[in-house]
Amino acid sequence: MIKVIIALCISIYCYAFMIESSYSVAHIKALKEDKLLLVFLTKEGCEYCNNELTKILQNRKIGRAVENKALFVIVTKNQKDSYPIEMLYTTHYPTLFFLDNHELFYCEALEGEIKATKVLDCLE
Numbered sequence: 001m002i003k004v005i006i007a008l009c010i011s012i013y014c015y016a017f018m019i020e021s022s023y024s025v026a027h028i029k030a031l032k033e034d035k036l037l038l039v040f041l042t043k044e045g046c047e048y049c050n051n052e053l054t055k056i057l058q059n060r061k062i063g064r065a066v067e068n069k070a071l072f073v074i075v076t077k078n079q080k081d082s083y084p085i086e087m088l089y090t091t092h093y094p095t096l097f098f099l100d101n102h103e104l105f106y107c108e109a110l111e112g113e114i115k116a117t118k119v120l121d122c123l124e
Contacts, residue, residue: 017067019074026073031101036070036123039097041090043077049094052114056096059116065123070098098122 020026042049098107107122
């Protein structure tokens, strides 16, 4: 479902920035490009998560900030790809994590409703 939303969003009306689906690939790219990692943690069948993801993808200011300063990766609960252990204990979906090159939290994680102003504050 998430892949369908992303494809639809990007092709129609979202600000286009690169979205990764593998945490390890995104982490390697972030290290090479000296960028932050924005990790959108979701779970299968979460319509609320899909709505929050769509809001992020549609926001031009967030899109520009992500394009310049971060790599965006979508991680689904219980996916086989590894990701930082702190995220395994997340109980609120969606949650947006901001990680630096050392996989340390760069900014406070945003849970539930993800406000554009808070995302931009962490990226600026």
